[in-house]
Amino acid sequence: MTSVTSIASLLGTMNAPRLRALFSQPPDQAAPWVRALAAEGVAPAQVCYGRMLLGGTGVDRDAAAALRWFLRAAALGDVDAMNMSGRCLDEGWGTPADPAAAAEHYRHAAAAGHAWAQYNLGHLYLDGRGVIRDYARAYAYYLSAATQGHERAMNLVGRCAEEGWGTQRDPAAAAQWYERSAEGGYHRGQYNWATVLLSAGRTREAAMWLERASAGGTAGVRRAVEGISCSYESRNS
Numbered sequence: 284m285t286s287v288t289s290i291a292s293l294l295g296t297m298n299a300p301r302l303r304a305l306f307s308q309p310p311d312q313a314a315p316w317v318r319a320l321a322a323e324g325v326a327p328a329q330v331c332y333g334r335m336l337l338g339g340t341g342v343d344r345d346a347a348a349a350l351r352w353f354l355r356a357a358a359l360g361d362v363d364a365m366n367m368s369g370r371c372l373d374e375g376w377g378t379p380a381d382p383a384a385a386a387e388h389y390r391h392a393a394a395a396g397h398a399w400a401q402y403n404l405g406h407l408y409l410d411g412r413g414v415i416r417d418y419a420r421a422y423a424y425y426l427s428a429a430t431q432g433h434e435r436a437m438n439l440v441g442r443c444a445e446e447g448w449g450t451q452r453d454p455a456a457a458a459q460w461y462e463r464s465a466e467g468g469y470h471r472g473q474y475n476w477a478t479v480l481l482s483a484g485r486t487r488e489a490a491m492w493l494e495r496a497s498a499g500g501t502a503g504v505r506r507a508v509e510g511i512s513c514s515y516e517s518r519n520s
Contacts, residue, residue: 310341382413
């Protein structure tokens with residue numbers, strides 16, 4: 284079997300097009316190369332291999348092993364790995380769920396400006412899982428992620444502004460954030476923006492966004508869209 288040292292040396296001789304070709308192979312063929320680099324201590328490869336293990340992409344699914352790779356990369360300072368370590372601990376992937384430990388991993392990545400970690404940490408503060416519930420902190424983390432272009436965080440900033448969670452109620456600001464989230468392609472943002480448009484009597488635009496939300500959303504979003512459609516039809520029949 285080719286050693287890790289010889290694989291790393293070989294990769295070092297390859298130019299960028301050859302490397303892209305190597306790692307664009309089918310996942311099961313690329314996996315040994317990714318693992319070799321991960322074993323060599325390359326943090327992005329460790330994160331990549333962890334994701335492959337977590338999703339069973341090109342390798343047998345093994346969430347516990349995925350977490351170990353994420354933790355190794357996190358110890359090297361990789362912020363993606365910090366966030367993924369938090370996700371595993373938050374969701375109980377490969378380990379018993381531990382939201383408090385997840386919050387610590389998220390917090391380190393969030394402090395480094397990682398939008399997904401800020402979004403995930405916002406959830407913990409909004410729900411009071413692993414941390415003391417703090418709507419103001421939840422809003423602040425969502426806002427930090429949203430200003431980086433995180434479409435899901437934009438929707439949550441809108442929700443906070445609509446409900447007055449951690450900030451003053453501001454329906455106009457909520458509508459603006461929902462619109463940005465919708466235009467970014469997030470189905471919940473599309474649904475919420477559609478409800479704003481319906482309230483304003485802009486039914487044709489609302490119908491377009493509801494259609495998009497239904498096409499890309501979860502079963503729950505599709506049921507909500509169907510409920511709005513039925514309610515609107517009954518009022519106008």
